Amino acid sequence: MEAFRQFDAVAVPLPQPNIDTDRIIPARFLSRPREVDHAQFLFHDARRLPEGGQDPDFPLNRPAWQPARIIVAGRNFACGSSRESAVWALFDAGFRCAIAPSFGDIFRNNGTKNGLLPVVLPAEAVDAIMAMLEAGPGARIAVDLPAQTVTAPDGTVHGFEIDPFAKHCLLEGLDDFGLTAGYEEEIAAFERRYGRENRL
Amino acid sequence: MDAPRTLFEKIWSRHRVLEREDGQTLLYVGRHLLHDGGATAFDVLRRRGLKPWAPERIFATPDHYVSTAGRRVEEIEDPRHREMVEKLARNTAEHGIRRFGLGDPNQGIVHVVGPETGLSQPGLLMVCGDSHTSTHGALGALAFGIGSTEVAHVLATQTLWQRKPRTMRITVEGRLGPQVTGKDVILAIIARIGAAGATGHAIEYAGSAIRSLSMEGRLTLCNMSIEAGGRAGMVAPDETTYAYLEGRPYSPRGADWEAAVTRWRELPSDAGAAFDTEVTLDGDAIQPMVTWGNSPEDALPIDGAIPDPETAPDAERRAQMRRMLDYMGLAPGTRLTDIAIDRAFIGSCTNSRIEDLRAAAAVAAGRKVAPGVTAWVVPGSEPVKRQAEAEGLHEVFRAAGFAWREPGCSMCLGTNGDIAAPGERVASTSNRNFVGRQGPGARTHLLSPAMAAAAAVTGRFTDVRRLLEG
Numbered sequence: 064m065e066a067f068r069q070f071d072a073v074a075v076p077l078p079q080p081n082i083d084t085d086r087i088i089p090a091r092f093l094s095r096p097r098e099v100d101h102a103q104f105l106f107h108d109a110r111r112l113p114e115g116g117q118d119p120d121f122p123l124n125r126p127a128w129q130p131a132r133i134i135v136a137g138r139n140f141a142c143g144s145s146r147e148s149a150v151w152a153l154f155d156a157g158f159r160c161a162i163a164p165s166f167g168d169i170f171r172n173n174g175t176k177n178g179l180l181p182v183v184l185p186a187e188a189v190d191a192i193m194a195m196l197e198a199g200p201g202a203r204i205a206v207d208l209p210a211q212t213v214t215a216p217d218g219t220v221h222g223f224e225i226d227p228f229a230k231h232c233l234l235e236g237l238d239d240f241g242l243t244a245g246y247e248e249e250i251a252a253f254e255r256r257y258g259r260e261n262r263l
Numbered sequence: 264m265d266a267p268r269t270l271f272e273k274i275w276s277r278h279r280v281l282e283r284e285d286g287q288t289l290l291y292v293g294r295h296l297l298h299d300g301g302a303t304a305f306d307v308l309r310r311r312g313l314k315p316w317a318p319e320r321i322f323a324t325p326d327h328y329v330s331t332a333g334r335r336v337e338e339i340e341d342p343r344h345r346e347m348v349e350k351l352a353r354n355t356a357e358h359g360i361r362r363f364g365l366g367d368p369n370q371g372i373v374h375v376v377g378p379e380t381g382l383s384q385p386g387l388l389m390v391c392g393d394s395h396t397s398t399h400g401a402l403g404a405l406a407f408g409i410g411s412t413e414v415a416h417v418l419a420t421q422t423l424w425q426r427k428p429r430t431m432r433i434t435v436e437g438r439l440g441p442q443v444t445g446k447d448v449i450l451a452i453i454a455r456i457g458a459a460g461a462t463g464h465a466i467e468y469a470g471s472a473i474r475s476l477s478m479e480g481r482l483t484l485c486n487m488s489i490e491a492g493g494r495a496g497m498v499a500p501d502e503t504t505y506a507y508l509e510g511r512p513y514s515p516r517g518a519d520w521e522a523a524v525t526r527w528r529e530l531p532s533d534a535g536a537a538f539d540t541e542v543t544l545d546g547d548a549i550q551p552m553v554t555w556g557n558s559p560e561d562a563l564p565i566d567g568a569i570p571d572p573e574t575a576p577d578a579e580r581r582a583q584m585r586r587m588l589d590y591m592g593l594a595p596g597t598r599l600t601d602i603a604i605d606r607a608f609i610g611s612c613t614n615s616r617i618e619d620l621r622a623a624a625a626v627a628a629g630r631k632v633a634p635g636v637t638a639w640v641v642p643g644s645e646p647v648k649r650q651a652e653a654e655g656l657h658e659v660f661r662a663a664g665f666a667w668r669e670p671g672c673s674m675c676l677g678t679n680g681d682i683a684a685p686g687e688r689v690a691s692t693s694n695r696n697f698v699g700r701q702g703p704g705a706r707t708h709l710l711s712p713a714m715a716a717a718a719a720v721t722g723r724f725t726d727v728r729r730l731l732e733g
Contacts (some may be wrong), residue, residue: 094300
């Protein structure tokens with residue numbers, strides 16, 4: 064997994080609550096293997112007009128936000144389906160961080176296991192950052208994982224909380240497999256106890 | 264004396280292999296369910312040279328990509344979809360994993376198959392690479408959905424690293440009225456607490472109205488816990504649970520059954536056990552519900568009218584409501600009962616079990632699907648289909664003009680190509696009314712099976728209680 068330490072990039076605002084993972088990547092693209100570049104599926108339908116063609120008003124289509132690599136969204140971002148391809152679509156399009164007042168739990172887990180940092184900030188802080196991004200399209204945000212801070216375009220610094228385990232894995236680019244490999248004895252011992260009461 | 268513990272805590276601690284100082288816990292997975300969307304996880308195993316640690320604890324069935332028009336793999340027209348079903352067959356065969364494939368008498372939607380085969384049991388920790396895994400909590404299991412990297416990790420180690428979620432108890436006391444189902448209860452709950460109301464929590468549903476639900480009603484209830492943001496949703500096992508499980512193919516038998524029930528009786532939350540969050544609802548007040556927007560939280564009783572964005576509490580909600588009404592093609596003030604539909608879909612892991620089909624058939628019997636409406640019934644599994652056909656329900660549906668199809672996820676998310684056309688309005692017993700969920704531009708309204716059947720035969724949303732009164 065790609066490690067995450069500091070990241071400084073253009074941020075795009077998506078000022079809507081409950082943006083679900085079906086919006087991030089529609090279900091008809093879920094049969095594609097990981098090797099396929101998933102950037103082409105990111106907000107596939109949301110960024111297009113019903114009659115076809117790109118919607119020039121969709122934030123990711125606006126020239127100032129095309130270089131965006133940080134997404135700032137409303138509450139409950141990436142709720143719904145467990146599809147990990149929602150993270151792949153963002154990652155393949157260059158996104159390494161999403162900032163929101165809250166996230167769908169499964170997306171949050173999927174993100175930290177794929178080098179995409181989910182940052183939870185208070186709704187007021189997210190609103191303030193969004194207002195800055197809207198006022199100055201193309202503005203940048205700096206994210207510092209070791210310090211657990213987000214620096215808004217106006218220089219305001221917001222601290223954020225993160226599960227220490229997720230932080231450790233992201234900083235080191237570690238995945239769970241390597242970690243668990245050291246515990247095979249414990250798993251086997253547990254299994255011997257557990258199996259007695261849980262026959263199959 | 265030990266401190267009182269919740270159902271959740273009892274299952275969590277029973278599956279804890281170890282806990283790190285930072286609180287991260289390695290959990291043992293008692294049962295791992297797979298479907299045909301999980302090919303990526305096997306690709307990960309292959310790349311890493313790993314193989315499943317405990318294949319005997321893994322069970323698979325194709326559901327997302329199967330055709331609901333026929334049972335043969337060759338009938339799946341889209342080669343990508345066919346490949347997903349074939350990959351599941353190859354991957355499970357290679358590793359000795361039990362698969363209920365197409366043509367198997369137990370094939371079906373994975374969240375219907377688990378409970379109905381007896382694979383889902385009280386006290387088990389279960390996972391599946393699907394967010395609706397919360398369904399199995401209805402049996403008193405701790406069950407939650409995971410992403411494909413986590414699926415690969417569970418395959419390779421039969422364990423999963425997790426941080427303990429908080430606990431929420433949702434208590435619904437009272438008596439549910441006629442035609443008020445598990446679906447209406449969960450929609451009323453989500454309307455109350457919001458689509459992120461239970462984020463970071465494992466939910467336990469409690470109270471007399473919950474206890475009165477059948478096992479199938481509880482499965483519907485727990486299924487949509489994720490739509491409230493909850494990782495898991497559970498109901499403590501009781502006599503309803505044991506009566507449901509006894510004699511199922513993978514349920515314990517004989518002395519093992521007695522021993523299991525004795526263990527399961529220890530699972531319910533102890534008196535005085537503390538929850539991080541408590542929510543209460545009045546069961547008597549819950550009405551048949553219909554959603555109007557693009558989040559399951561946008562639900563109203565059937566006698567309601569489309570809300571006016573101008574009355575929204577803040578600018579964000581106002582803008583969101585305007586976007587949803589625009590997408591849904593609805594005007595403020597319109598009564599739900601004045602909204603005409605194009606399609607009805609009775610199916611999905613939420614509402615495709617035998618009681619769901621019986622409830623819908625009772626409405627369809629002697630009536631006809633309204634002109635211009637396309638109505639589908641997609642049973643959740645082969646056993647559901649066989650049972651329904653033994654009871655003649657398929658003939659009731661066909662006589663009324665419903666299509667009777669083969670088991671699979673179908674129009675819930677349309678991964679197999681079963682979708683609505685842009686602009687079509689669907690009365691759907693599924694779980695998500697998201698933008699584009701049932702096809703680009705499709706307009707989804709969530710409701711119970713009886714309410715979906717009532718909409719199908721009247722051509723508009725209808726209070727099924729009035730319809731049945733005549």
